[in-house]
Every structure is written in C-alpha cells, then in structure tokens.
Amino acid sequence: MTANLDSNDTVAAPEEPPIRVMALHALLYCERLFYLEEVEGLYEADERVYAGRRLHEERVPKLDDDSRELRSFEVSSESLGLFGKVDAARIRDGDWVAYEHKKGRCKRVSSSDKTPMAWPSDRLQVAAYAMLLEEQLGQTVTQGRIRYHQDNVTVRVPIDDLIRAEVRAAVEMMRRLRRSGDRPPVSDNEKLCRRCSLRVICLPEEERITVQPEGARDRATLFPSRRDRRTLHVTTVPATVKRSARQLHVETDEGTKKIPMEQVDAVVLYGGAQITSQAIAACVHEKVAVQWVTTGGRVTGMVETPGRVRQRIRQYTALTQSDICLQLARVTVVAKIQFQLQYLLRGTRGNEIARAAAQADIEMIRRAVSRAEKSESLDSLRGEEGIAARHYFSSFNQLLSDRVAASLRMNGRTKHPPRDRLNCLLSYGYSMIFGLVQRTILAIGLEPAFGYFHQPRTTAPPLVMDVMELFRTLLWEMPLVGSLNRGQWDETSDFEIYPGHVWLSDEGRKKAITLFETRLTESYRHPYTDQSLEYGRMVELELRLLEKEWSGSSGAFGQLRIR
Amino acid sequence: MSSQQKWNLVSYDVRDPKRLRRVAKLLEGYGERVQYSLFRVRATTERLEKLRWELSELMAIEDDLLVIPLCDRCATKVDDHSRGDRSDWGDPPPSFEIF
C-alpha cells in the first residue's frame, strides 16, 4: 500500500488494477453487491444476467449505411481505472458516439410526462464507455446513446464535465470499497434485494432479522426452499460414469442411464465405482461435486476447485480468534445437546416405562446443556459434549419400540469399527452427513480444514466435523429410529457380520442412502428465519449463516431446534 | 419463487445439420427428447434463461426456437404418448438416484 491510496486523485496506483465498467451498475444498485461481486468474486449468473447476455448475442443491429463503426471491442484505461467492452461506437454528424444496448425498458420522467430517460446506472456506464473511447481514439466523445429494446427507444446522454466528474467519483468510491476489508451493510431498499442476483449469497432478510424485535419475523426470505438438482449415488460394481456432450452416462450391468448434466448437483462414487476423467472435467466445469466414498461409508476425497480467496481470508482471520471460536463452539455444542435432550423427551413421551428408564439420563443431559451454555473454554465444552453423548446413547434404546428385535438395539456406542447393527447404521448415516456438509462447504467457497471446535489432528477436516454436529439428530437419528420402529430393517440381509465389526450389505447401503435422501426432501420450519425449507437446503443455509457470523452480522447460526 | 421448477416444451427448427446436432446435444444436457425436435425441460427460471442463452449462441438468425411453458396442472394432463409411458409428468423432480 502507498500513500497514494488516501489521496483524492484518480490516478491508479500500480497495485490497483482497473475495474470493470459493468461494476458501476452494481455499485449504483447496492454497495454491498459491488463488494460481493467485484471484491469477493462471488458472481452468480441469474436469469437477468443471462437475459442481458442473450441480447448482446442476438440483437446488436447492423448498420445500414456506410458510416464508420466499431463493434464490441475491449477498452481499458490505467488513468481512468476502468476497463470494459463497448457495444458499438459510430461516427454521427462528424463525432464519435458510444452506444449501449439494453434489453429492458427505459426510465420515464414521471407518470404524467412519459419522455424517455436513461436509468442512472446506464447513464453512468455509457459515460464511462465514452471516456474510455475518447482515450483510445484520442478524440473527444460528446455523446452516448442507450438503446432500450423493450421500448424501442434511444436515449441520448451528453457527455459533459458534470457526468465525467460523476464517473471519477464513482471510481474513487469503488476503490475505497475495494481497499476496505468489510462487506458493506445490506441495502435499505428491500425491493432491490428481491431482484438482486446475489440474494442467495447475501441473504439480506436473514441479516435484517437480527435487528428486528422478537416476533416480527413476517418477512419472506429469499433463500430457495427446495433443491432443484439431484445427487447420483453410484454404489454398484462394476459401474462407470462417463460424459457425453452435456450428459452423464452411468453404465452398469443393467444398462446405461443418461442424465442431463444440468439436473445433477453431485456424483458420489462408492467403493469400486469408476468415473472417466472427461466426466470429472465436465463436472468441475458445471460445478457438479464429485466425491469418493469407501464401501464402509467413509468419505475419502473429492474434487476441489480453487476457493474464493477473500472469503477464505476472512474465515482464517475470524477462526484464529479464540473468542470467536469459543462462541461458535458453544452455539454448536448447546444445539447438539439440546437436540439430544429434546429427542429423548419427545421419543419417550406417553411411554411411562421408557421415560422412567431414561429419566436419570435426561436429567444429566439437562444439566450438561446448562453448563455448556455458560462454558468458558473449548475443553469444558468437549467435556459436556462427552457427558451428554454418554447419557444420550445409554438411553437410546428407549427410543425404539418394543417390536424392534434385540439384534437391532444398541449395545453401547462403538465407532471404529461399529460392533453391532445399530452402531453400524449410526456411523453410516453420520458419514453421509459428513459428505453432504463437506460438499456444501466447498460449493459455497469456504475452507473445510479450518474449523472452530474440532482439533485438526485426524484426516477429517475440522469445519466439516464442527458443522455436522448440528445435523446428527435431525438428519439421521430421527429418521433412522423411525425406520427401525416401522420394521424396515432386516437383521440378516441388510448387514454383513464379521467377528468384531458389522458392515452394511449392498442392500442395506441402498436402504440407508434412500432413507437419508428422503429425509432431505422433508420440510422444516427454521426457528430463526421462520422459513419453511427442505432439510436438503438446510445445510447450505446454516453454512451461509455461519459465514455471516464473521461477515458483519451474527446470531443466526446454530439456532436449529426440534419443534 | 424462481427456485420452483416448471416443465417447458422446447421445440426447434434448425436449418443446418451441424447446428442441428449441436442444438440437440445441448438440449440433452437440460432435459429429455420427447419427439424428433421436441424436448421437455424441467427448469427454474434461472436455468431456463441459461439454456436460452446457450441456444442463442448456437442458433442462427434463420433458425427458430419455440419454448412453451407448462403450468403444473397442464403438465399432469400430458401422460398419454402413443409410444411408451410418460406418466411422470406430474411427479416431483427426483432429488437422488441410486445405481
């Protein structure tokens, strides 16, 4: 950094690369949008962006006379600090004129005076292009013209000293924002957010909730409540996933299934399932996750695409501060123990014998929660977590109906390896949660290996371990117990029993995946945002709320509870 | 909400065999072929715009594209094809598949 940065002149310091002219639009729309897109690199092309691109491909009209014309060319200026692509420039009455094409409608002076006008951000953009053009051509450009296709109207913008100063001021503003390490606050104008292409990343409503008085959560959130793609689990051998143009082909002994790539969010390969490198490359390009899992359910790896640096730097900065880590760990552990407590209470409600048998454990867990809420160290949180887990699993059998066979009940919690069928099922489900959390962390651009609670001593990435604590009961123990009570598991055909450990059979594995995936399609009303959304979307929402904890607004993460 | 998926019929008239092949390949990445140059695509508005954009890059001025959005009610009525059963028009989109 140099002293230059604080001065008012607009001469770019060497370390300040020019900014896209398109960013002016984002800046005028919302400073936070500018920051998310241009500084953090979080672009999310949505329908409006695509619609705009389509216009450029289709409709920039050809000239019908012989006047000189330049079309769609790159211009860049160090001194202005901008670069961009001019739609067209033409000689009109002896002077160069910059042209911009817009798909939408123009602004009108007022509801009674329908004289067409340019929208403020379009006006600024065309002025910026005119100034870039000027520098490129070495000739004064005195006019910009914006064509609004939906209205079939062309608006002329005189390029005078006033608008030139506005462009320079906007560039200065963008530089200031770029130098700052903090996301600007959400826009005051909620209407903008509803049409904003980054609403899913920004989550403005979730941010506004934090300043709302309790109970005033009537606002609709902008987070999609349903998944719109599917996960492919390839569990049979032999099986190969190939790519053909824009499809994935899954080849097994039963034939080839062709799946449109746009409908897939992840490919999970179990055991010996194969995937071609063409298919992997296509998945990377289309942002489809590829993950490898052992037959036993352990996630061994996944394709990782380069992360977003700013986002990760903020994560590192936050999670190297012990007070932030303690706070997040406390929220997580309290939520986890609350789930266990609530589930034991709910699962034994109306069953006096079971409740009486579990009562002592329930009491111990209750105490662990209240101690955890006041805990001042990670070690004591680990202690409370351990105590609660011991008592929870010691009463876990009370959640099972009398009809569940003894062989499917728990005989103490055993993990590596699971020694009985129920432990085997529990571990397998946790692995699926692990896989889902890991995929989601990478998809939104965070670093799985940098967490706040678990120690980085095993091969398991700490952030994944931390966040999955929120979901164990909700996403697996509850549906699993339900399926056991409905008699859906077969003690023989669903398991493979070895001396000292138990695995799932092929059939059992498919059952477990189906149970888990079905759970993900069920809806749940989020206690904090009050939005009803699928469990399959919940992991992403919680992770985005987690990121908010260190991006300017905290308090929303980890508020999930059983209702 | 835009995250809601809707059925669309996408029909095209492409004048050049090479472009035709490319357009068909692209559509295979979004949906399923129903008839010779007719695809069905279940998509959110975002995904449909992405498709339109990609198509506009492949197609020429003399080609033609027709996208017919179907509401859920209409879609459930399209279960009678003369060839093969297509009764899944009314089903929710699958969120997973196991092989």
Ligand code: SF4
């Ligand atoms: S969602 Fe709203 S606050 Fe967030 S970037 Fe968009 S306009 Fe700004």
